[in-house]
Amino acid sequence: MLDYVLLGAASFFAGLVDAVVGGGGLILIPALFSLFPHTHPATLFGTNKVGSICGTTSAVWRYARSVSIEWAPTLPAVIAAFVFSFVGAWMVTVFPPDQLRKALPFVLAAVALYTFYKKQLGVTHAPRLAGWRQITMGLALGGVVGFYDGFFGPGTGSFLVFGFVRLFGFDFLKASISSKVVNIATNAAALLLFGLKGHVWWQVGLMLAVCNIAGAQIGSRLAIKHGAGFVRKLFLVVVCLLILKTGYDAFVR
Structure with a gap:
């Protein structure tokens, strides 16, 4: 029972941060x-x-009451993310992601350094793509990150937030809600594949979902209340922790 209490607490805080x-x-x-x-x-x-898809859906519902969604780049990213996440999830049942595990800390370090030194990155909302360029870039972002989420996963939300800020000129708050919508698609595709393959403990997953939703509601309220500057700071903290964790898993553990 203690193990499940700890797991529930982990799911709550995961939902909050996510x-x-x-x-x-x-x-x-x-x-x-x-x-x-x-x-x-x-x-x-x-x-x-x-747990993740339930918490993320709950966060989107809360965000959408206060922050509008930029659908022009987000919808193409959703479609591509669903397709490529399914492919990535299938591949993880066949091939171990060992090489990707070793490269991930360096990719995250580059993201953190770029965000840290670009002080105005994501502070104001200034979209800079339109038309087919917006659609094409949305498909590319969704496809690449969707495949990564299905195949491996850690840091997917952070990569999506960074992508919407850097590629589309979103502020961190707008990027956060768009990334959540795309993340629902990647989670749905991966969950579909894992479910068909029998790789889901549904009872445990439902317990995780309840805790994750509770955390997601608190996290989304904090983001809306404190704005893009708060999201940017927490983004840097989470990415730095991801660097430490993935680096330890790849080279020490």
Whole structure:
């Protein structure tokens, strides 16, 4: 029972962090692997998706009451993310993501350094793409990050937030809600694949979902209340923690 209490607490805090800047997997996935060390990774990833998709959907519902969604780039990203996340989830059942694990800390470090030194990045909302350029870039962002989420996962929300800020000129608050909408698609596709393959513990996943929703509601309220500057600061904190965690997993563990 204590294990499940700890798992519920991890899901709550994962939902809170994920609702603001993404990166909830930094908390929940290690907790799952720690409590169930002998379980197939695909089953733990699939179970995590149940909690994650419920929490993310809850966060979008809360955001949408106060922040409008920029659908022009977001919808193409959603479509591409769903397709490529399904492909990535299938691949993780066949190929281990060992090489990607080693490269991830360096990619995250580049994202953190760029965001830190570009002080005005994401502070104001100034969209700079339109028409087919916006659609094409949305498809590219959704496809690349969607495949990554299905295949591996940690930091997906953070990569999406950074992508919407850097590529489209969104502020961090607008980027956060768009990233959540895309994240729902990646989670849905991966969950569909894992469910069809029998890699989901539904009872555990539903417990994670309840806790994740509670955390997501608090996280989205904090983001709306404190604005883009708060989201930017938490984004940097989460990415730095992801660098430490993924670096440890890849080179020390």
